[in-house]
Amino acid sequence: MRGPLAVRGPLAPRGVPVARSRAERFDELVLDAVDQLERRFATELDRVEFAVEEVPDPRLAYPDDEVPLGTVIDARHGEPPRIVIYRRPIELRATNAGELSALVHDVVVEQVAELLGRTPEEIDPTYGE
Secondary structure: OOOOOOOOOOOOOOOHHHOOHHHHHHHHHHHHHHHHHHHOOOOOOOOOEEEEEEEOOOOOOOOOHHOOOEEEEEOOOOEEEEEEEEEEHHHHOOOOOOHHHHHHHHHHHHHHHHHHOOOOHHHHOOOOO
16 A cells, blocks of 8 residues: 555654564663662762673683573773673573563672672572572
8 A cells, every 4th residue: 555644664664662673672771770779879879880692602611511691790900890791602592572671680699799709699599590
């Protein structure tokens, strides 16, 4: 059907939630988890950088041959510490959007706990629920 009612282009314009890619939605989940933790640990997380990468570096050896879901990179050479969350391994473990959101939150909590030398339950009492 062509005419005044036919519209070319995407059904949803850029910026509308429907138009976001899986990677953008994942990044938003990580940012939400980080925002929650930064409110409670503003001083401790002040200089920490958070990043999302697709997959861990396959050239590195990992304990028990498990694929990590995230990692902490300690501060070095004047650079701040960095927490990296790996998108694809997490997405592969989640069966739906709610599970994905919970898993992302737990992985971020685990990495922050490792960085701060605390248990995940100390960082977030709802960890693992």
